Amino acid sequence: MLDHTLRSLSTLLADGKASSVELCRDYLARIQALNPTLNAFITVDADKTLAEADAADARRAAGQAGPLTGVPIAHKDIFCAEGWLTTCGSKMLANFVSPYDAHVIERFKAAGMPALGKTNMDEFAMGSSNETSYFGPVKNPWDSSRVPGGSSGGSAACVAAGLAPAATGTDTGGSIRQPAALCGITGLKPTYGVVSRYGMIAFASSLDQGGPMARTAEDCAWLLNVMAGFDARDSTSLERAQEDYTRDLTKPLAGLRIGLPREFFGEGLSGDTARAVEAAIAQYRKLGAETVEVSLPNSSLSVAAYYVLAPAEASSNLSRFDGVRYGYRTPEYKDLTDMYEKTRAEGFGAEVKRRIMIGTYVLSHGYYDAYYIQAQRLRRLIANDFAEAFKACDVILGPTAPSTAFRLGEKADDPVQMYLSDIYTIAVNLAGLPGMSLPCGFDGQGLPIGLQLIGNYFGEARMLNVAHQYQLATDWHARAPQGI
């Protein structure tokens, strides 16, 4: 089961060698066996999954199956799914059953892909280790004493461990790519606006973007075909013609210009990661690509800009969690202010509160210009850097994360160290560009290393082509954790 890609499952179903119900039962059994160790899922509901699988089988029997009909998928618990507990990893929403489907969930339902459950995540997607989840940390399938990365840690871990063939994730500063790297899978963050944010619980609206997490680039392309598309309910959703993201997968890489930003290969990068990325570059040269050095001079400022803008938006986005209409409300209070204060003090975890406080501060009267406006300026400079770089190359390549999976608790008390986990990924969100992570080797302890590709705007198909060609030539993506 660990070896299954979406393509292979699709073939099994199409050939009548398995039914969706059978597939789902197998995955559910594996979840039941391994989730107590990994804690990758917050909610599993076999009845719901099997009902959807049943419907998918009926659809196939009626001759109306699409390529992915009947193939199950897990959803990050940030996506509202009708009738499902949708917690966003928080005590604040620990009792919230969504009355509606996110656009992404609608799309997967329409494709006939049964939901295996809702995956664990950092609380409100704020974290890089999954340790901020109210439901406890997810364990890395390669070493259960280590973190899976975050915030889409549950999705990354469940795909890596074969609890699901694919999962949805969201990426605000690296939340798809960094856990994909730390768990040895492939994940893609699309261009901002390609996937609708409707029904995706907001962290930082101008940065959030949903995307696929799977074993291969090809699987990601299939999933993106389902997820992407205009949605009138999201004003930042882009109205463009539907693309086939698989269209360029098989193109040879001869003539491809790969940009290597010198800022991504300096200090702070661990030796094993640097070596694996260098090896990947060598592999690409063998595949006919040429490399050019590019520069992203302002990228060193991206973490600072991000930790102004994202908390600013979050402090406002999370105001709706006030105990009035849904979600957690403190049991005892003496008046309205008391109810607000206790509800939010008890309902949010420490990291969320830290970011709400930072965000409130930077938006305050007298500080707004110095922080928020300044950070917006940096954001433009960072985007300009990329625009400049893409004049010389087709895709940018570098490490996804500065190191492999760290130990649970290792950075939990040092937020700045934790924030630096996303140093290579954050600039991509600030610029609104597409990016992905794919496995490119292992460190001395057998932990996976991620290679990051960054495409130009709407360059997903090209980026997937570059990743797919690498995966045809290597087998890092096919390795699976043993011993769990």
Add this chain to the structure above:
Amino acid sequence: MQWETVIGLEVHTQLTTQSKIFSGASIAFGAEPNTQACQVDIALPGVLPVLNKGAVERAIRFGLAIGAKLNRTNVFARKNYFYPDLPKGYQISQYELPIVEGGHLSIQVGDEEKTIRITRAHLEEDAGKSLHEDFHGMTGIDLNRAGTPLLEIVSEPDMRSAKEAVAYARALHTLVTWIGICDGNMQEGSFRVDANVSVRPRGQAEFGTRREIKNLNSFRFLEQAIDYEVRWQIEQIEDGHRIQQATVLFNPDTGETRAMRSKEDAHDYRYFPDPDLLPVRLDEDWIEVVKAGLPELPEQKQARYREELGLSAYDAGTLTASRAMAEYFEATLASLPSPASGRGAGGEGSAKLAANWIMGDLSAALNKAELDITASRISARQLAGLLARIQDGTLSGKLAKQVFEAMWNEGGEADAIIEAKGLKQVSDAGAIEPLIDEVLAANPKSVEEFRAGKEKAFNALVGQVMKASKGKANPAQVNELLRKKLG
């Protein structure tokens, strides 16, 4: 010391869209609590706003009507604060780049015309309602109103008395209903006024410290509240106190204003551009289309009434108090055969005649019945039928009033009423002369006095002849025939 009052108004007008500004829910008034609040309005996790184009179109209409600058790029921002009837914990409004900037409105106070400058007008969403009754120590929340589109219209501090403030508020009310962007229903909260009031020694250039009176929902309360507030502020200053910037509420029962919160408690709203909404870009073609669809505006109509119809500024102002009134007037005029203006053979022009009747008898009847002119029991065409009979001499003014009354009470066309009630004016000398003879015979004393030079006696004789004709004799003709007989 002589004091000068300085007033600026912020008016929240509810726009006449079908649905809310950022969701598809209806904004109809009076529905059961929370039945017109969709998942966007109640701010479920994950929902997003989508701007209602109709609200933008109405703001453009307003901007064009006041000669303002329309910001081709305008931006929605979040105004952050916690309140139970504010579901998202922020209100989506416009802050640094509103859709409408500048512009002005003319007002008339007594004989004086004055121009009030408008600072800006911006789009925003309304909050829900907190219901403090019937919940036994708890508060109920009704989110039907949450997300209702508002255009907040902010004036410069250009008004110098409560009367001017009321005149401005009325002119604004007329304009927004005139161009159809607001239904103007003040009871239902469609037009709510906040007044910023300060006083300063006459001649002083700087403004005094202002206090803001919130949520005045009638013109009468607006005037009362400002008058009270001005007296209170002057008293405070004369007693040696300083005015503290504050938000105050007006209590209609006591006629007093009372501080709600001081500047120290003022929120830091932490405005920032809403990342869920792209900047709004106004397309030139669209603006042109909206402009082409605008009706003739009150000020334009007033000028035309004065210049082309020869009406006074007062009449022109009164007839354009509402678009319905102006339309009624114009429909009446259109149904009259005589020329609208001029003082030709028919005496006053049709315009003045129609104006007098609409502003006089018709308005009185409407007021008495508490009816709007759109619900008038006498249509413009009916009224024109009546006025035509005045112009052709069939009816005297007095008879016309009787026809009007019958028409109001029982309906029907003027000619039918005249026929049925026999109210036709008698202009036949053969019929009037015998009456004159009778009157002269019966009043030798008056005849004597008239011959002795007393003009008053003549009037008494005319009155007697009119009485003898039961008011039907043509007064001009009675005059003429009587003089002939006595001469």
